[in-house]
Amino acid sequence: MQDISSYINLCGLQGLQRKGNSWNFRCSICGDSKKSKHKKRGWVIWNSKNSCWVYYCHNCGASLSFINYLKQYHNESFKDFIKNEFRNKYKKKEKEIKILEKKPIPAIYKGEFDLTRISELSQTHDAYMYMKNRKIPQKYFSYFGYTDNFKEWINTKINDKFKETKRDDRRIVVPFIDNNNICFGVAGRALSENNFPKYITIKFNEEMPKVFGLDRIDTGIDVYIFEGQIDSLFIPNSIALGGSDIKFDTIDKIIPKDKSIFIFDNEINFQIFKKIERVIDKGYKVCLLPKNIRKHGKDINDYIMYGMTSNEILDIIKKNTFFGLRAKAQFSVWKRR
Numbered sequence: 001m002q003d004i005s006s007y008i009n010l011c012g013l014q015g016l017q018r019k020g021n022s023w024n025f026r027c028s029i030c031g032d033s034k035k036s037k038h039k040k041r042g043w044v045i046w047n048s049k050n051s052c053w054v055y056y057c058h059n060c061g062a063s064l065s066f067i068n069y070l071k072q073y074h075n076e077s078f079k080d081f082i083k084n085e086f087r088n089k090y091k092k093k094e095k096e097i098k099i100l101e102k103k104p105i106p107a108i109y110k111g112e113f114d115l116t117r118i119s120e121l122s123q124t125h126d127a128y129m130y131m132k133n134r135k136i137p138q139k140y141f142s143y144f145g146y147t148d149n150f151k152e153w154i155n156t157k158i159n160d161k162f163k164e165t166k167r168d169d170r171r172i173v174v175p176f177i178d179n180n181n182i183c184f185g186v187a188g189r190a191l192s193e194n195n196f197p198k199y200i201t202i203k204f205n206e207e208m209p210k211v212f213g214l215d216r217i218d219t220g221i222d223v224y225i226f227e228g229q230i231d232s233l234f235i236p237n238s239i240a241l242g243g244s245d246i247k248f249d250t251i252d253k254i255i256p257k258d259k260s261i262f263i264f265d266n267e268i269n270f271q272i273f274k275k276i277e278r279v280i281d282k283g284y285k286v287c288l289l290p291k292n293i294r295k296h297g298k299d300i301n302d303y304i305m306y307g308m309t310s311n312e313i314l315d316i317i318k319k320n321t322f323f324g325l326r327a328k329a330q331f332s333v334w335k336r337r
Contacts, residue, residue: 004044004053004066004081021046028073030060113175113183115145115153126191127172135304140233145173150188154202161202169195174229176208176242177215184208187229187242201242209250210242223255224287224317225262231300234310235317246275248282261321263287265298273335280331285323288334290316 005023026032027042041058044066053066070078119141121128127146147153150171151162171188178184185203190196201210212229217237224238232238239254251260262279264272266289279286293316296306303313322330 027057027059027062029062030057032057032059113145113173113186115147115173117142118144118146118172121146127170130172130191134230134301136230136233143175145175145186147171147173147188150200154186154188157204158202171200174212176203176210176212178208179214181215185210185242187212209247209254211239211250211254212242213239214254217255219255219259221259222261223259225251225255225260226300227265228299228301231263234300234304235314236310246278248284257284261285261287261317263289263300263317266294267298268335276331276335280324280327283324285321286327286331287317287321288327288330290320291334 022043022045024040025042026037026040029042032041033039039059042055042062043057044053044055046052047054054063055066055069056063064072067078067081070081118128118131123129123132125146128141131141131144148170149165149168150173151165151168153173154161155165170191172191174187174189175183176185176187184205185201185208188200188202190198190200203210213232217223217239221237224232224235226232226235226238226240229240229242232240262276262284263286264275276286276288293303293308296303296308300313304310
């Protein structure tokens with residue numbers, strides 16, 4: 001809500017009486033009453049429903065937004081008002097971005113994530129090399145963990161979660177942290193491509209959603225929703241779903257619908273089509289990555305490894321995000337590539 005008191009004064013509205021978020025004066029459009037100089041039937045008030053200032057007069061019936069009043073009757077003040085409005089919005093956005101960028105990644109969790117961190121391993125260790133080769137930002141080396149025996153470690157958290165541990169395997173462990181800095185689950189990524197499944201996701205708290213990145217997002221601005229945890233590490237204010245099934249009720253409890261942007265792998269297959277159709281039909285925004293970058297890979301991490309920067313990819317995402325009828329039209333073309 002921009003302070004408009006200075007603009008009211010510049011407009012020469014005499015007999016100003018401020019009453020909370022309202023100003024009362026002689027109407028400058030009709031001049032108000034010619035018989036009495038004490039009558040003041042012009043008003044500027046805050047309309048909370050439309051989130052704007054409104055000018056109206058009980059005498060002449062004038063009713064218009066204050067910004068249109070300035071435009072019609074005080075053009076210079078109108079130009080200055082517009083400049084300040086955009087300047088304030090820019091500063092607010094810039095402040096939000098700075099706060100987001102400075103949000104620290106915790107080194108120690110209150111939850112039971114008692115594993116060796118990737119940053120503590122030898123730089124020749126294959127888990128360390130995996131992170132490095134995938135060009136994962138260095139700050140996440142102290143965020144992810146490693147274990148030689150994933151199933152045995154899980155059994156120390158959940159009794160007998162895995163009945164059989166003889167064929168245990170080595171995994172990079174991705175912690176799921178809530179906004180209270182508590183580890184409520186993990187995803188174990190197999191180091192050997194021969195191990196199946198490639199990812200095993202376990203929740204320590206069944207009441208929590210299977211979502212990675214809750215500790216790193218600001219829901220007051222756009223939140224990017226990915227399928228894979230690693231993809232979400234390269235784009236600011238991102239989360240990743242810990243499974244193929246999208247639970248919209250869960251998403252809505254975490255992020256306002258108008259702030260949610262879904263980004264799927266850049267693949268042409270029936271499963272991806274169905275997911276995108278559901279997201280569009282449910283009224284969410286969706287990013288349809290362009291054909292010309294598909295040759296560089298199917299997901300964000302592939303594009304990073306190809307040599308693109310996070311800022312370049314974010315710019316592409318913003319330019320190719322659609323909603324509603326336009327999303328449906330774009331999708332009908334996109335899926336025929």
